Amino acid sequence: MEYKDKNVPEVVIKRLPRYYRYLGECLDQGIMRISSGKLSEKMSVTASQIRQDFNYFGGFGQQGYGYNVEYLHNEIAQILGLKNGYKAIIIGAGHLGMALANHASFEKRGFAITALFDIDEKKVGTKINGKPVFHIKDIERFIKKNNISIAILSLPKSEVIELADKLAEYGIKGLLNFSSAEIKTAKHVAVENVHMSDSLMTLSYKIKLEEDKENL
Amino acid sequence: MEYKDKNVPEVVIKRLPRYYRYLGECLDQGIMRISSGKLSEKMSVTASQIRQDFNYFGGFGQQGYGYNVEYLHNEIAQILGLKNGYKAIIIGAGHLGMALANHASFEKRGFAITALFDIDEKKVGTKINGKPVFHIKDIERFIKKNNISIAILSLPKSEVIELADKLAEYGIKGLLNFSSAEIKTAKHVAVENVHMSDSLMTLSYKIKLEEDKENL
Known part of the structure; x- marks a missing residue:
């Protein structure tokens, strides 16, 4: 993952756990792909804000047909340090x-x-x-x-x-x-x-x- | 207070309790006036963001020499419904x-x-x-x-x-x-x-x- 600390604003950091939780729920329901529009609706954040948020971490390769839920969930887990076994x-x-x-x-x-x-x-x-x-x-x-x-x-x-x-x-x-x-x-x-x-x-x-x- | 619901964004609403708490601490310390710069520093929000936030509720009359802490604290309490005795x-x-x-x-x-x-x-x-x-x-x-x-x-x-x-x-x-x-x-x-x-x-x-x- 190409992830550099670009002084991510606190408000973006605070949204990461919410993204993570919601993507986890999608996975539980077998949803494998999600559009930024749908994600936006669920999160009460505009689609453009979501793209901006993700751009801090490299963008996660949304390509018109939406995000790969499992990949995104994994990447956010990594960013949050959830795989570091604290x-x-x-x-x-x-x-x-x-x-x-x-x-x-x-x-x-x-x-x-x-x-x-x-x-x-x-x-x-x-x-x-x-x-x-x-x-x-x-x-x-x-x-x-x-x-x-x-x-x-x-x-x-x-x-x-x-x-x-x-x-x-x-x-x-x-x-x-x-x-x-x-x-x-x-x-x-x-x-x-x-x-x-x-x-x-x-x-x-x-x-x-x-x-x-x-x-x- | 001139306060109309202008569809205040969720992120602004979420900051109100923090403003309220911090202003309460100022009052406890006898601080009666605070500049948006100082408030900004304490809240990790830019001064311009603070002005934008407050503009949703009428601006609270900051005039170059800062906000009246007690007035602001009271107004935010009112906005949050803390005086409604829920x-x-x-x-x-x-x-x-x-x-x-x-x-x-x-x-x-x-x-x-x-x-x-x-x-x-x-x-x-x-x-x-x-x-x-x-x-x-x-x-x-x-x-x-x-x-x-x-x-x-x-x-x-x-x-x-x-x-x-x-x-x-x-x-x-x-x-x-x-x-x-x-x-x-x-x-x-x-x-x-x-x-x-x-x-x-x-x-x-x-x-x-x-x-x-x-x-x-």
């Missing part, structure tokens, strides 16, 4: 951590969730969805020994900030942050913040829009 | 439902989480973060009596699809869907899907990019 741990085995450990789609996308970490002695030594819960004091050794790339942070805001720097030292390359803490880490460590209330606000906007229409 | 319920009191019931940012944004619903008799009658858990059989009455607008769906995919139609009948106006089910409802019901693995895929992209740079 291993992850979950830090914080509270309700959210447990929900995440049970969340099938993480492993479906190629990420191995290898263990959870907590300070609660009642949880340490148990398993959640087959994954062991270890004490946080053992985290450095575990990360280094098992070559863990990703830490999923499902612990309180106050604990996240101090931890983030240590995780970078131990070799973690990316943090998926579910807390509202604003994390500043070493430059080579990637951070993705999950703001669950953003989705609720977007939903609220849509409800309000519909109500405004009804009141016209 | 009430929500959580359906499914498993780990994710419990995590969501404990998630402070929902109520911080103006949404009242009034109750949870489940079929598990062991959970029915208990409280989670002060919110009662009721049996799902009582959901219709509860929604109608309490004028609930939003249902947060934290239950298995298989159960979501059947439920969605009923909720629309009962008067629910928006669904926040945490399952991987693709929901098709009546046109007037808004749906926001939360794909937690999308964030993990975006993180993976960034890790891969960094690794590729290191290997150059």
Whole structure:
């Protein structure tokens, strides 16, 4: 694949998982070829935007008769690093951590969730969805020994900030942050913040829009 | 506020919660005025994009010396419907439902989480973060009596699809869907899907990019 980093805009990067998911659904349904028009309709993105997006990565050879779904799905997986076998741990085995450990789609996308970490002695030594819960004091050794790339942070805001720097030292390359803490880490460590209330606000906007229409 | 629906693009709508959050942080820090340049830097969006975004809603009167933070924060809250007092319920009191019931940012944004619903008799009658858990059989009455607008769906995919139609009948106006089910409802019901693995895929992209740079 001819793929160079052309400073792909964040908004394009954010669309890649959606393309990937949708193409996966097509494959599940046995759809082997898709036009940019059809893809556009499904994704609520214009066909020209789709072509622009794909051009950042070489274009994927659409030739009038549409994209090869399996090829495109594979290429996007590659671009997203889903074939790199990144291993992850979950830090914080509270309700959210447990929900995440049970969340099938993480492993479906190629990420191995290898263990959870907590300070609660009642949880340490148990398993959640087959994954062991270890004490946080053992985290450095575990990360280094098992070559863990990703830490999923499902612990309180106050604990996240101090931890983030240590995780970078131990070799973690990316943090998926579910807390509202604003994390500043070493430059080579990637951070993705999950703001669950953003989705609720977007939903609220849509409800309000519909109500405004009804009141016209 | 002069605000007309000009078919605001989805990507602009999705940025509103981020503006809102960031402006809230400014207010917490006592920052009363902000330039579009500074806002641009913080949001990783160009200043011209910010002006374009705001123009969908009347522009918010930036006049060379920047935006009034409190005014802007208030206007965006209004646009997002955060002042409409939408009430929500959580359906499914498993780990994710419990995590969501404990998630402070929902109520911080103006949404009242009034109750949870489940079929598990062991959970029915208990409280989670002060919110009662009721049996799902009582959901219709509860929604109608309490004028609930939003249902947060934290239950298995298989159960979501059947439920969605009923909720629309009962008067629910928006669904926040945490399952991987693709929901098709009546046109007037808004749906926001939360794909937690999308964030993990975006993180993976960034890790891969960094690794590729290191290997150059």
